[in-house]
Amino acid sequence: MSLLTRKHKRRGAFLAVILIALSAATFLMLRAFSENLLFYFLPSQVKEGKAPARHDFRMGGLVLQGSVKKDGLTVHFTVTDLHDSVPVVYTGILPDLFHEGRGVIVEGRMSGPDLFKADQVLAKHDAKYQPPEMTPEMKKYMQAH
Amino acid sequence: MTGFPHGFWRMGGFWMYVWPSYALTIIVMGLNILAAYWPKNDDADGDDA
Amino acid sequence: MLRKFAAPKIFYPLAGKLMPWFFWTFAVLGAVGLYWGLMLAPVDAVQGQAYRIMYVHVPSAWMSMMIYTSMAVSAAAVLVWRTKVAEYWLLCSPGLGASFTFITLVTGSLWGKPMWGTYWVWDARLTSELVLLFIYFAILAMKGAIPDRRKAARVMAMITVVGFVNIPIIKFSVDWWTTLHQGDSIFRKGGPSIAPSMLVPLFMMALSFSSYYFWLVLKHIRTLIERSAA
Structure with a gap:
């Protein structure tokens, strides 16, 4: 009893053709919609005018070191992608992970050429997990990676 | 129970989101064990004739 | 060779022999992993206690994709041979797959609230995982709708093959597009970005969950073989 008789080869080839066609169709669709699949724009993209001007959008990057200024519930900070930066103003409660030097995503719109007015601030996690105090071996391990 | 590490019995704050996650996981996995060992009878019809 | 193991007569006793091994791997590693993850593993420097959700979230997410992949391989065997x-x-697999996908979505949401500041966003990772849940539902619906088991399996196989394109999308969504969901912490260039003391229980839980799946799928298949013999 052979695993690949003519019947099986025909069915296998049919399956392969369907798989290839499906992958190609998916690939083309994802390429076409790639822009819409972006959850946020980087500050340099915003500066280049690639972000939508008329409706709300999201901008993501790092909170610039030393840029956070709190005034009651209103907070000013700058989002940077280390190439360009955009100042942001937000009124409300910040997520616990919000911190200078860490990832952040702000949702809102540009108000004026150089100010982003945010309605929502989301913290982005950097995918690093480590205890607060590490032994020297652990520090060495984390630095190596 | 202050002897337990990490404030296990404290329900507030971040810890609040941890125990529901574990409870949900254990309940769903438990239900699947029940379904595998005590399957419903209607699974029996439609035999591979 | 392959065909021999694929015969229900051979498979039935083999599954019976393997089941206790999978059960005990699941039970022992699960118990140790739970205790290690909840009690022994240190607090995270940034996330505090909430990071412990990853010990159920990450293995469930892996299972949701692994189960689907095993189904896709079965689907090819069903369609060709x-x-x-x-x-x-x-x-026997889509119920378990849907369960793990559901756990992944809910535990991820419970982690997202304190960490990101939201339960849900429509980014590529979260959306594609939700699509996976709907694909599992579609496959389960076919199982319910077609009384003849062999016909049902063939239709389920077709949906499984078509839905398989979603698996690489889930996996690489965090690399291909900007997402709120963080990138991979484990299978990344230069090794995992998780401290070893936190990583060991994660692998234990992952092995425990996989054993759980194999244990239950074998049990379920044995029930089906018993019933078709009766």
Whole structure:
């Protein structure tokens, strides 16, 4: 009893053709919609005018070191992608992970050429997990990676 | 129970989101064990004739 | 060779022999992993206690994709060779797959609230995982709708093959597009970005969950073989 008789080869080839066609169709669709699949724009993209001007959008990057200024519930900070930066103003409660030097995503719109007015601030996690105090071996391990 | 590490019995704050996650996981996995060992009878019809 | 193991007569006793091994791997590693993850593993420097959700979230997410991949392999065997055991595998897996996908989505949401500041966003990772849940539902619906088991398996196989394109999308969504969901912490260039003391229980839980799946899928297949013999 052979695993690949003519019947099986025909069915296998049919399956392969369907798989290839499906992958190609998916690939083309994802390429076409790639822009819409972006959850946020980087500050340099915003500066280049690639972000939508008329409706709300999201901008993501790092909170610039030393840029956070709190005034009651209103907070000013700058989002940077280390190439360009955009100042942001937000009124409300910040997520616990919000911190200078860490990832952040702000949702809102540009108000004026150089100010982003945010309605929502989301913290982005950097995918690093480590205890607060590490032994020297652990520090060495984390630095190596 | 202050002897337990990490404030296990404290329900507030971040810890609040941890125990529901574990409870949900254990309940769903438990239900699947029940379904595998005590399957419903209607699974029996439609035999591979 | 392959065909021999795929015969229900051979598979039935083999599954019976393997089941206790999978059960005990699941039970022992699960118990140790739970205790290690909840009690022994240190607090995270940034996330505090909430990071412990990853010990159920990450293995469940892996399972949701691994189960689907095993179903896709079975689906190919069903469509090309009409293998009976592959049909059984396909009939018994989607319930477990949907369960793990559901756990992934809810625990991720419970982690997202304190960490990101939101339960849900429509980014590529979260959306594609939700799509996976709907694909599992579609496959389960076919199982419910078609009384003849062999016919049901064939239709389920077709949906499984079509839905398989979603698996690489889930996996690489965090690399291909900007997402709120963070990138991979484990399978990344330069090794995992998780401290070893936190990583060990994660692998234990992952092995425990996989054993749980194999244990239950074998149990379920044995039930189907018993019933078709009766």
